[in-house]
Amino acid sequence: MINKEHKDRLYKKIFGNPEHRQWTLSLYNAINGTDYDDPSQITYNTMDEALYMGMKNDVSFVLDMYA
Secondary structure: OOOOHHHHHHHHHHHOOHHHHHHHHHHHHHHHOOOOOOHHHOEEOOOOOOEEOOEEOOOOEEEOOEO
């Protein structure tokens, strides 16, 4: 049996942890082609055990009013 949440937990630990804001900012910059440099501007929007269309919405963050 494959544990589909294994990778999800690792992603949440790396990028959904306020202690690792710099890593989250690096991911955001890489995905969006931006060059933000202030990780304190990140606001985490984590919804625990919330389901949306059969998928969990575990980690999200906002930077400069864009999700």
